[in-house]
Amino acid sequence: MAEAHSPLAQFEIKPLIPIHLGGLDVSFTNSAAWMSLTVLAISLFMILSMRGHALVPNRLQSIAELTYMFIANMVRDNVGTGGRPYFPFIFSLFMFVLFGNMFGMIPYSFTYTSHIIVTFSLAIFIFIGVTLIGLIKHKIRFFSFFMPPGVPMLMAPLLVPIEIISYLSRPISLSVRLFANMTAGHTLLKVFAGFVISLGVMAGWLPLLFVVALTGLEIVIAFLQAFVFAILTCLYLSDALHLH
Amino acid sequence: MSKRKTPKPLDDLTARIFRARQSGQTPNDKADQPHGASKSAFGQALRIGVEMAAALAVGFIIGWLLDNWLGTNPWFKVIFLLMGAAAGILNVYRLASGFGYAAGYRQPETPHAAETPKIQDETQDQTQETRKTPPSKTTDPAANEGKGEN
Numbered sequence: 001m002a003e004a005h006s007p008l009a010q011f012e013i014k015p016l017i018p019i020h021l022g023g024l025d026v027s028f029t030n031s032a033a034w035m036s037l038t039v040l041a042i043s044l045f046m047i048l049s050m051r052g053h054a055l056v057p058n059r060l061q062s063i064a065e066l067t068y069m070f071i072a073n074m075v076r077d078n079v080g081t082g083g084r085p086y087f088p089f090i091f092s093l094f095m096f097v098l099f100g101n102m103f104g105m106i107p108y109s110f111t112y113t114s115h116i117i118v119t120f121s122l123a124i125f126i127f128i129g130v131t132l133i134g135l136i137k138h139k140i141r142f143f144s145f146f147m148p149p150g151v152p153m154l155m156a157p158l159l160v161p162i163e164i165i166s167y168l169s170r171p172i173s174l175s176v177r178l179f180a181n182m183t184a185g186h187t188l189l190k191v192f193a194g195f196v197i198s199l200g201v202m203a204g205w206l207p208l209l210f211v212v213a214l215t216g217l218e219i220v221i222a223f224l225q226a227f228v229f230a231i232l233t234c235l236y237l238s239d240a241l242h243l244h
Numbered sequence: 245m246s247k248r249k250t251p252k253p254l255d256d257l258t259a260r261i262f263r264a265r266q267s268g269q270t271p272n273d274k275a276d277q278p279h280g281a282s283k284s285a286f287g288q289a290l291r292i293g294v295e296m297a298a299a300l301a302v303g304f305i306i307g308w309l310l311d312n313w314l315g316t317n318p319w320f321k322v323i324f325l326l327m328g329a330a331a332g333i334l335n336v337y338r339l340a341s342g343f344g345y346a347a348g349y350r351q352p353e354t355p356h357a358a359e360t361p362k363i364q365d366e367t368q369d370q371t372q373e374t375r376k377t378p379p380s381k382t383t384d385p386a387a388n389e390g391k392g393e394n
Contacts, residue, residue, distance in 0.1 A: 173298035
């Protein structure tokens with residue numbers, strides 16, 4: 001019973017359908033369930049809202065078109081016209097993170113973006129993909145990325161490892177940012193919600209007000225972090241395509 | 245996004261389509277500027293912290309792997325932790341001086357800005373204006389330099 005009140009209990013992964021394949025635990029967990037639900041919700045949202053494809057959009061279609069325009073502008077501004085082939089990926093990524101964050105705001109739901117392994121998998125996939133795109137586009141010239149021009153060769157043994165570390169830190173900072181924001185926010189919410197109960201009727205309304213304000217803030221952060229995740233992907237892609 | 249809301253007569257349709265096409269083909273100029281989200285002080289602070297810690301962690305992991313492989317405990321750890329710190333500071337510097345979100349290498353601005361960090365800040369507004377009249381990437385920093393030193 002004590003665990004149920006822990007602010008970290010909400011991040012627990014529980015297997016819903018236990019599956020064991022040759023010593024590997026591949027159970028269908030609550031995390032997987034919420035991810036599936038998210039994908040389903042996004043698909044339904046996009047398909048149903050665009051079903052009418054009217055020239056004058058109704059409300060739902062407007063929302064879908066706005067999100068499309070939002071990401072299309074983001075890709076265009078940050079990557080340029082060369083980024084068009086990657087628009088579907090960035091759009092899917094943004095929607096997946098956004099819906100995951102937003103579903104996490106529903107009480108008793110599970111926020112899969114609050115797990116570092118989920119965000120890190122997304123980030124490492126982006127990182128490897130972007131590096132491969134850079135390698136394919138620029139062949140061996142890609143490695144000039146790590147050696148700023150106009151630097152004396154004497155400095156190269158020091159500068160190149162630093163640049164490489166800086167480059168390798170991208171997936172980590174990308175994933176940790178999303179994970180830390182979501183985990184910290186949800187823990188804070190739960191802690192303050194716990195105060196409401198323990199302080200009772202007399203003083204409980206004070207943390208309750210705080211929880212209301214925090215919920216608003218958390219919704220903003222949920223959107224902002226999805227936006228940051230997508231825009232950083234755009235910028236990394238832009239670096240790989242243009243090499244600067 | 246608000247284009248749809250303003251129904252104009254159709255006679256200037258060609259011109260409007262042309263303009264829309266033009267705006268649709270803006271080159272990759274704006275990538276250097278910081279974008280919306282983390283403009284708030286708190287967001288900026290969080291980003292700087294994460295950026296710094298990530299580079300340190302990568303440096304340490306590389307050092308740890310090399311030490312395990314070559315059995316040179318703890319020397320690579322020490323060297324790469326220092327390099328990670330340098331990379332972290334580099335990341336933070338690039339972020340704070342407004343070269344955009346991306347950690348990693350950015351061309352002409354970086355070496356120039358390393359010499360004259362103060363001036364770069366003052367010309368930030370001017371840079372944003374000059375970006376609109378699309379200059380070629382190579383002449384841009386030269387123009388900044390001239391402005392900054394006057």
